[in-house]
Amino acid sequence: MSDDNNGDKFIKESSILEEYNINWTQKLGAGISGPVRVCVKKSTQERLALKILIDRPKARNEVRLHMMCADHPNIVQILEVYANSVQFPHESSSRARLLIVMEMMEGGELFHRISQHRHFTEKMASQVTKQVRDGMLKISTSLNSCHPHPLLLLFSQDAPVKLCDFGFAKIDQGDLMTPQFTPYYVAPQVLEAQRRHQKEKSGIIPTSPTPYTYNKSCDLWSLGVIIYVMLCGYPPFYSKHHSRTIPKDMRKKIMTGSFDFPEDEWSQISEMAKDIVRKLLKVKPEERLTIEGVLAHPWLNCTEALDNVLPSAQMMMDKAVVAGIQQAHAEQLANMRIQDLNVSLKPLNSVNNPILRKRKLLGPKPSDGFFIHDPENGGEDSNVALEKLRDVIAQCILPQAGQCENEDEKLNEVMHEAWRFNRDCKLLRDGLQGLSWDGRTFSDKVDRLKLAEIVKQAIEEKTNLQEAH
Structure with a gap:
């Protein structure tokens, strides 16, 4: 699948409604691209997940990149893709969209899954990390791709974790310049790229003929943040001042790699776990653990029991805490599909939870495509x-x-x-x-x-x- 247009040959022009029934009122959650809905294959009655994107080159690229990796057990499978006209209620006419049918991940999002384990242990966290690592390795080797944000991590029922959402994926040719990220997981290099880009755009500094770039090492930083949150229940970098942009104190902590392991939550967590976090959260990319280093790290290859119960499980049992952390990790991504030269930050306190929305099916079916009473993007939240x-x-x-x-x-x-x-x-x-x-x-x-x-x-x-x- 190395040809840029190779993913297009799998896209069907026929109506998805010929083969699937779609439940427009039920949402499974939200990825970078917006709400994910439930659909049922008519011939088998199998429940599947449906993601809808505006049909444009970036969306087709997302599908293409996902398909290049979808044969891996730790990456969500794409089953079929349709190019149909769809009209949502706030639109005056139908628009060309891609409807992507994917396997159903009944087990839910990572942090929701942790909340269901009353005894989520360090060994379990290590096993989840292995699965995330294996998925990242597939992406790295197949695409040479960079995701400067945490991938959406989902579970099938009683099965391994799988990676999903390729909306920000970019082929890494050593020249990734445009920062796109989720604030709690952003690597220092992405913030630096953003800072320089904004100064060049404002004329504060001259445009460099060799722009500041970032690369796949940002993925490893994000992995370090994910491990940290799994172990204790909150991110390593945060601010006491909550605002719509990254506050200066939080930005400084990220740029200097300033974080700690508070005694209350970390006293029973192994030194091996702390070591992999430290090595992944190195500010300088050349000092950061590589994917090969992650593969060989003792914490992921340990024969010890590591049966200590983590504080993150207890913390996430509370609905409010689960909602907050899940939003930072996943639902927030619905608001993060941004244009290459238009960077905006959406912290935890400005996200919405699309899983909780319920709407009714209204309106007639138009002649060109179909109409559903359900806004495409549940992330419109400027209120x-x-x-x-x-x-x-x-x-x-x-x-x-x-x-x-x-x-x-x-x-x-x-x-x-x-x-x-x-x-x-x-x-x-x-x-x-x-x-x-x-x-x-x-x-x-x-x-x-x-x-x-x-x-x-x-x-x-x-x-x-x-x-x-």
Whole structure:
């Protein structure tokens, strides 16, 4: 499949509705490209996953790259691809789209799977890492490709983890210049590429004839972040100030590789695990562990039991925590399909959870293609009121950097901002009343996870109301 157009020969021009029934109201989640839905093959009644992309060269490239790797047991299989006209409710006419039928991953997303294990051990984390490593190795050898963000990691039912979503994949010829990334997982080289690109664009520095580039070593950095989160339940780089862009303190930590292993969560975790994290989170690419180094690392080849139960499992048992971490890792990616020269950052507190959306099927079928009452991209989330609510969730569930004596003050501050924009939400009013909220501050000590759950429910209610209109 080395020919650039080789993936196109698998694309069918016939209507997908001839062979599949599509459940437009049920979403499995969201990848980089938008919501993933359920479809059923008519001839076998097999449930499968359906991803829809606008039919354009970048989308066809995504399909082509995915197909080049889809024969690997740790990469989600593409079964069929259709080129059809589809009209969504906010559109005045149908548009050419690719409808990609993939195997159903019934086991769910990685961090959701961890939350279901009451005794998720270090050995289990090591086994998951091996599977991710094997998938990355296939991508690296087949495509020579770079993913400067965490791939979507999914489980089939009672089966290995598989990698999915090739929306940001680029063939690495040593000249990857445009930064596309997810903030909690971004490597220092990607931030540096972004910084230089912005300065050149603004005329602050002259455009270099040999641009600053980044390469596949960024994948290994992201793998280090994924391992860290699996082991303790939160990312190694975060900020006490939650905003729409990466705050300066968080950017500085990433650029200098400043992170630690807090005693409360890491005291029972092996030195081997800490060692692989340290070696993957090296700022200089040449010092970072290579994929071959990962293959040979003792933590992944250890014969010891490593049966210590990880704190991440306990942390992720709480719905609010699971939602927050899952959003940072996966749902957020729905908002990250950006043009090469238009970089924008979407941190945890500005993402939406498309799994929770429910819409009804309405409207007639047009003559050219088909019409469904369901917006294509569940990631359209510029609503300030919702952003303020997500700030509260982020403040509740992320560990706070530095000294924590003013945590209550900061929580009051972000809650007051959210309250200003959401006074009309009865669900929020009723929930806050039970937490002694007086409109400006909490008079009693707040159960942060309970508050996060209340706010999460308010977000769901407001989102559903918006979609109904």
